[in-house]
Amino acid sequence: MSINRRKIAIIVAGGSGVRMGSSIPKQFLPLAGKPVLAHTIQAFANAYEDMEIILVLPLAHFDYARDILEGFNKPPRVQVIAGGDTRFHSVKNGLDQVKGDAVIFVHDGVRPLVTAALIHRCYEAALQYGSAIPVVPMKDSIRVVHENGNAAADRDRYKIVQTPQTFSASILIPAFEQPYDPLFTDEASVVETAGHAIHLVTGDPENIKITQPQDLVIAAALLGGH
Numbered sequence: 001m002s003i004n005r006r007k008i009a010i011i012v013a014g015g016s017g018v019r020m021g022s023s024i025p026k027q028f029l030p031l032a033g034k035p036v037l038a039h040t041i042q043a044f045a046n047a048y049e050d051m052e053i054i055l056v057l058p059l060a061h062f063d064y065a066r067d068i069l070e071g072f073n074k075p076p077r078v079q080v081i082a083g084g085d086t087r088f089h090s091v092k093n094g095l096d097q098v099k100g101d102a103v104i105f106v107h108d109g110v111r112p113l114v115t116a117a118l119i120h121r122c123y124e125a126a127l128q129y130g131s132a133i134p135v136v137p138m139k140d141s142i143r144v145v146h147e148n149g150n151a152a153a154d155r156d157r158y159k160i161v162q163t164p165q166t167f168s169a170s171i172l173i174p175a176f177e178q179p180y181d182p183l184f185t186d187e188a189s190v191v192e193t194a195g196h197a198i199h200l201v202t203g204d205p206e207n208i209k210i211t212q213p214q215d216l217v218i219a220a221a222l223l224g225g226h
């Protein structure tokens, strides 16, 4: 039987969605009848009864969050805070709200297809190893680009990284005291630079990130098939 630790999900939805090119940020766009972000919040609220959620949003869109949260039959435990200039700064704002010991899940608000099974897998591994980063294999061939050309690379040596990136608070919070580096595109890169080994877990190919318009079409099809 697993240990019961405090569980906090920091759902980062503070971006503006430039690559989606929509008039409102992609986390608020409709997907199978409700906003993308509503699916994401519901997934975490369903995964564990005692899940606490810190929702990081653009300051200008707090009203959208109120509408989304009012749409739940059983309101989840959610604290809404403002995001920062980059994903790193949004996560840091979320971490500033965390006091004491916990397992912390950092998840993209725009990965609405995350499952309870993946959240559970990350929780159990983070309890054991201090970190849990979901990854999936590469499907395509890849080439590495050099200054003077390019060359084939062995795709089996690379993995595609997803969220929820899950850590003990005692590892994640001190790591975010480092100065920002543009190479910090996820939490694993921050924690690794702080000197910790990163534990990988099996991700889920359906746990896609809504980045461009075609991702919404794929997500809708996947939800329709569930």
Ligand SMILES: Nc1ccn([C@@H]2O[C@H](COP(=O)(O)OP(=O)(O)OP(=O)(O)O)[C@@H](O)[C@H]2O)c(=O)n1
Residues within 6 Å of the ligand: 012, 013, 014, 015, 016, 017, 018, 019, 020, 025, 027, 056, 083, 084, 085, 086, 087, 088, 090, 091, 108, 109, 110, 111, 209, 210, 211
């Ligand atoms: N300053 C930021 C930037 C991003 N994010 C969040 O981080 C997640 C993954 O980022 P991405 O897909 O890049 O979202 P955007 O930054 O909104 O998209 P784009 O890069 O196309 O502008 C998203 O849920 C996004 O809202 C955030 O909380 N704060």
Ligand SMILES: C[C@](O)(CO)[C@H](O)COP(=O)(O)O
Residues within 6 Å of the ligand: 087, 108, 161, 162, 163, 185, 186, 187, 209
């Ligand atoms: C955290 C992440 O989703 C892992 O794949 C990704 O690094 C976010 O990157 P983005 O450039 O903000 O989309």
